[in-house]
Amino acid sequence: MGVEIGHYALVLAFCTSLALAFLPALGLVRGRGFGTTFAPAVSLARPLAVSLCVLCFCACAMLIRAFRASDFSVLLVWQHSHSQKPPLYKIAAMWGNHEGSMLLWVFVLCLFALAMAYSQRKPSRLTLLSLSVQGCICALFLAFVLFFSNPFARVFPVPWEGEGLNPILQHPALAFHPPLLYLGYVGLSAAFSTTVAGLILDDCSREWAQKTRLWTLVAWCFLGAGITLGAFWAYEELGWGGFWFWDPVENASLMPWLLATAALHALRSYMVRQILLVWAVLLVLLAFSASLLGTFLVRSGVLMSVHSFASDPLRGLVILLCVSLLTTSALALFAWRTGGKNTKPPPSALPFFSRESAQLLNALLLSLCAGLVLLATLYPLFFEFFTNRTLSIGPPYYAVVLSPFFLFLLAVLGLLPVLGWGGSSRARIRRHLIRFAPVACGFGLAFFLLTRTSATAAIAAALGAWALLGAVKTRSAKDARGSALVHAGVGIVVIAIAGASLTDVEKFRTMREGDRVTLTGPLFSESLELQELFARRGVNYTERGARFAFVDKSRAMLSPSRRVYPPRGLETTEAAIDRSLLRDIYVTMSREKTRGKTNDSEETLSVRVQGKPLMFWVWGGALVMVLGGVLSLLSPLVTLKARRR
Amino acid sequence: MRYSLIPLLAFAAVVSFLGYFFLPELMEGKKSMSLRRITESRMRATPRFRIPALAEESVTNMAVMSDSVLTSQGSPFVVNFFASWCQPCLAEHPLLMELSDNSQVSVFGIAWRDSGDKAQTWLRQHGNPFFLVGVDSDSKAGLEWGIAGIPETFFLDRSGTIRFVHTGPLTRESLRKGLEAIKVNPNL
Amino acid sequence: MRSTSTALALFSFLAALATLAFFAASGAAVQGDVSSLSDEALDRRLQSLYRQIRCPVCPAQPISESEAPLSRIIREELRTQIVAGKSEEEALSWLVERYGEGVLLRPRFASAMLLWLAPVLCLLVALGVLRSYLNSRRLR
Numbered sequence: 026m027g028v029e030i031g032h033y034a035l036v037l038a039f040c041t042s043l044a045l046a047f048l049p050a051l052g053l054v055r056g057r058g059f060g061t062t063f064a065p066a067v068s069l070a071r072p073l074a075v076s077l078c079v080l081c082f083c084a085c086a087m088l089i090r091a092f093r094a095s096d097f098s099v100l101l102v103w104q105h106s107h108s109q110k111p112p113l114y115k116i117a118a119m120w121g122n123h124e125g126s127m128l129l130w131v132f133v134l135c136l137f138a139l140a141m142a143y144s145q146r147k148p149s150r151l152t153l154l155s156l157s158v159q160g161c162i163c164a165l166f167l168a169f170v171l172f173f174s175n176p177f178a179r180v181f182p183v184p185w186e187g188e189g190l191n192p193i194l195q196h197p198a199l200a201f202h203p204p205l206l207y208l209g210y211v212g213l214s215a216a217f218s219t220t221v222a223g224l225i226l227d228d229c230s231r232e233w234a235q236k237t238r239l240w241t242l243v244a245w246c247f248l249g250a251g252i253t254l255g256a257f258w259a260y261e262e263l264g265w266g267g268f269w270f271w272d273p274v275e276n277a278s279l280m281p282w283l284l285a286t287a288a289l290h291a292l293r294s295y296m297v298r299q300i301l302l303v304w305a306v307l308l309v310l311l312a313f314s315a316s317l318l319g320t321f322l323v324r325s326g327v328l329m330s331v332h333s334f335a336s337d338p339l340r341g342l343v344i345l346l347c348v349s350l351l352t353t354s355a356l357a358l359f360a361w362r363t364g365g366k367n368t369k370p371p372p373s374a375l376p377f378f379s380r381e382s383a384q385l386l387n388a389l390l391l392s393l394c395a396g397l398v399l400l401a402t403l404y405p406l407f408f409e410f411f412t413n414r415t416l417s418i419g420p421p422y423y424a425v426v427l428s429p430f431f432l433f434l435l436a437v438l439g440l441l442p443v444l445g446w447g448g449s450s451r452a453r454i455r456r457h458l459i460r461f462a463p464v465a466c467g468f469g470l471a472f473f474l475l476t477r478t479s480a481t482a483a484i485a486a487a488l489g490a491w492a493l494l495g496a497v498k499t500r501s502a503k504d505a506r507g508s509a510l511v512h513a514g515v516g517i518v519v520i521a522i523a524g525a526s527l528t529d530v531e532k533f534r535t536m537r538e539g540d541r542v543t544l545t546g547p548l549f550s551e552s553l554e555l556q557e558l559f560a561r562r563g564v565n566y567t568e569r570g571a572r573f574a575f576v577d578k579s580r581a582m583l584s585p586s587r588r589v590y591p592p593r594g595l596e597t598t599e600a601a602i603d604r605s606l607l608r609d610i611y612v613t614m615s616r617e618k619t620r621g622k623t624n625d626s627e628e629t630l631s632v633r634v635q636g637k638p639l640m641f642w643v644w645g646g647a648l649v650m651v652l653g654g655v656l657s658l659l660s661p662l663v664t665l666k667a668r669r670r
Numbered sequence: 671m672r673y674s675l676i677p678l679l680a681f682a683a684v685v686s687f688l689g690y691f692f693l694p695e696l697m698e699g700k701k702s703m704s705l706r707r708i709t710e711s712r713m714r715a716t717p718r719f720r721i722p723a724l725a726e727e728s729v730t731n732m733a734v735m736s737d738s739v740l741t742s743q744g745s746p747f748v749v750n751f752f753a754s755w756c757q758p759c760l761a762e763h764p765l766l767m768e769l770s771d772n773s774q775v776s777v778f779g780i781a782w783r784d785s786g787d788k789a790q791t792w793l794r795q796h797g798n799p800f801f802l803v804g805v806d807s808d809s810k811a812g813l814e815w816g817i818a819g820i821p822e823t824f825f826l827d828r829s830g831t832i833r834f835v836h837t838g839p840l841t842r843e844s845l846r847k848g849l850e851a852i853k854v855n856p857n858l
Numbered sequence: 859m860r861s862t863s864t865a866l867a868l869f870s871f872l873a874a875l876a877t878l879a880f881f882a883a884s885g886a887a888v889q890g891d892v893s894s895l896s897d898e899a900l901d902r903r904l905q906s907l908y909r910q911i912r913c914p915v916c917p918a919q920p921i922s923e924s925e926a927p928l929s930r931i932i933r934e935e936l937r938t939q940i941v942a943g944k945s946e947e948e949a950l951s952w953l954v955e956r957y958g959e960g961v962l963l964r965p966r967f968a969s970a971m972l973l974w975l976a977p978v979l980c981l982l983v984a985l986g987v988l989r990s991y992l993n994s995r996r997l998r
Binding site for chain 1: 674675677678681682684685687688689691
């Protein structure tokens with residue numbers, strides 16, 4: 026019964042979204058002098074947004090309820106849940122599949138519509154029109170959900186038990202990863218709607234900039250948190266020791282983030298110095314378009330990935346149509362409105378070493394990076410289509426190709442304290458270089474000497490330190506503290522990645538009980554002793570593992586294991602991780618088990634031990650970045666009035 | 671020049687390509703192009719290899735299987751990688767037995783990562799469709815053929831060029847496609 | 859650095875140099891005699907070779923991480939070849955001949971020219987746009 030209510034709520038939500046899409050817009054047009062027929066419609070905007078959100082919430086709640094109650098008469102619940110799943114994961118299963126996550130997607134759209142409706146005491150024209158645009162987007166996707174991926178489909182006869190019991194997916198990080206990610210991804214729609222409304226009204230000025238900045242920043246924070254959580258889950262659960270694989274689905278979430286970062290910088294430039302307006306508008310539009318394109322890529326089955334949902338070509342085509350409709354109309358509007366437009370140029374000539382130049386470089390390079398990621402993600406597809414041969418593009422490619430861009434940006438980041446708007450004095454730059462460049466270089470050199478592995482890691486570490494120093498030195502006004510924190514976070518993450526990914530050490534060993542393995546890396550040297558092998562039964566699995574103790578008894582024991590889950594014989598690797606500020610020790614067991622001739626004491630274990638320097642700071646730095654974003658949100662927004670020089 | 675048109679045109683290009691890519695899939699119901707086995711579309715000559723053969727199980731009593739043995743017999747041929755420990759191989763076995771009756775094509779088998787004895791027992795138990803059975807216990811031949819797993823079946827034409835590869839247990843459909851690729855009438 | 863153009867030119871030159879250096883440093887195929895290396899160093903070099911090869915049967919793993927039997931077989935074969943004196947390029951070509959180009963995680967230049975030229979083009983475009991922007995501001 027609840028499921029039918031949910032379905033009905035969804036239909037009502039669709040109608041409401043259509044009303045939201047048209048009424049406020051009509052109210053704006055008619056009320057202007059053609060009579061007051063539709064003017065009252067304007068006052069409907071808020072109630073419509075509220076009802077839309079409530080109805081969507083109702084639909085989601087009913088679906089979650091079906092999952093929580095293990096109602097296997099619902100097709101989705103049968104396919105993706107199981108009565109033995111712990112309650113948290115039953116709920117998380119609601120968004121662990123295409124239809125459910127699409128419903129969540131739409132709900133976030135409605136949530137942002139609500140936020141937009143109440144963001145001002147009295148909604149302005151811009152806000153009302155943005156609500157209309159947001160309503161359009163909601164209507165489009167609600168139609169998609171209703172007609173092409175209905176989550177409320179029933180199955181008959183009702184099965185006794187569900188089929189979804191993939192243990193890898195039962196992890197707290199993964200439970201929260203999609204909602205956070207969607208709040209980011211889909212949250213960019215608010216900025217998109219505001220920008221489209223601004224383009225329609227031909228009024229992209231102070232109010233537009235403030236609102237767009239707000240929404241982009243909110244989405245940016247959530248997206249960053251979502252991406253980090255996803256990487257964290259991959260690190261913990263997948264047992265390979267890596268956290269980023271340049272998988273198409275990961276790329277689909279990275280591209281909007283890069284574009285949103287570029288957009289934020291361009292927006293800030295506009296608000297402070299009235300430059301880069303066209304770039305700001307374009308980047309906001311592209312950021313949400315990247316989200317949409319990403320949604321398409323992930324759900325259409327065009328690209329295969331460990332994360333992708335089961336796909337259906339018709340559904341993929343429909344999503345593509347929705348995506349193209351929204352994006353091409355927005356970009357066409359952009360081309361129409363900005364042909365020949367120019368913002369007021371600053372009064373003096375612009376030297377190369379100026380903040381404006383840095384901002385533009387930032388916007389350009391980040392968007393180009395996003396473009397390159399898109400190219401590399403889609404290229405295998407092009408290639409196979411035209412030449413009938415296959416091609417793989419993996420981490421080695423991305424690392425080589427994207428690094429130069431990021432390193433340049435880091436170099437610029439470090440110079441930020443001395444780059445002023447309109448130019449900066451050579452003397453200041455020289456002084457800054459003389460003071461800090463040696464420190465950064467020294468850091469890089471120390472890195473190289475300690476690890477003795479790769480020059481690229483040392484370069485990355487040096488530039489990360491350079492950026493960090495620059496961020497720390499930034500003596501900025503209150504409203505820029507957030508960005509200083511974010512930049513510091515960037516530096517930290519770069520140094521941490523230089524450590525964890527480029528200078529990690531590992532050993533493969535076949536060990537017996539009592540054997541020891543020593544891992545030596547920069548700043549650490551650990552010996553592990555295999556104390557015992559064990560086998561046990563868990564709640565819904567059998568487990569075979571080993572217990573390792575640190576020889577100097579300084580830390581807790583590590584117990585890597587392998588688990589087999591009965592229903593389908595699914596085997597997973599449980600890695601044992603010892604974390605500290607300086608390094609992570611990552612121990613995994615390999616699949617093969619060799620047994621000695623006669624007795625158990627001869628049993629050996631194939632083990633892989635990895636030492637990852639500074640791994641903790643990958644998460645720490647990312648957290649600092651997100652906190653910086655939040656701080657920026659809380660700081661008073663930069664106004665053009667306050668900053669005029 | 672209106673630079674502001676560039677984003678629109680670029681996006682339209684990407685989207686049209688993706689759409690164009692989709693339509694055939696939709697029309698024919700073909701499976702998505704991704705995750706195809708990476709060797710599927712490469713044509714090449716018979717890989718060079720040399721492995722011992724099960725003399726008792728072969729028609730000709732040969733003790734060695736190599737690429738020259740395969741190409742010298744002059745007709746199109748099929749090479750099937752199997753093993754006694756492989757469950758899906760059992761599923762496709764009846765099709766292979768049927769294929770062995772087709773006089774236009776010779777069927778060869780290679781037991782991958784398996785011992786000669788076990789393979790022999792398995793074939794005696796389930797029937798032997800193979801003209802000659804090679805034993806590739808250390809997977810050297812497997813690597814030469816670019817094998818991804820078993821069962822895997824290669825279809826080679828008269829000149830010894832690989833024309834079609836099927837990974838996984840053979841189905842009637844894939845068998846038909848493979849035989850057509852090497853210009854053998856499937857219906858005999 | 860007297861003018862914007864000079865600064866820009868110098869910056870572009872350094873950028874190009876740095877990019878080349880980076881490409882060279884990270885892309886350098888390891889040559890040389892393996893027999894003189896210790897076990898550890900050999901392992902490390904082999905691991906970096908394995909990281910460039912995709913496991914043919916796994917969805918998205920390099921053979922350095924994959925546990926599939928085929929990965930192990932390929933790793934052992936490559937190890938044998940490298941220890942016997944073959945260079946990394948030769949070993950990779952050997953593998954590509956049998957498994958197709960899709961087995962390499964870093965596509966070869968000849969097959970994917972656009973992919974390798976695109977970043978360079980992007981950088982040039984970026985610098986070009988920056989230059990025209992800065993110059994446009996000079997004329998008042």
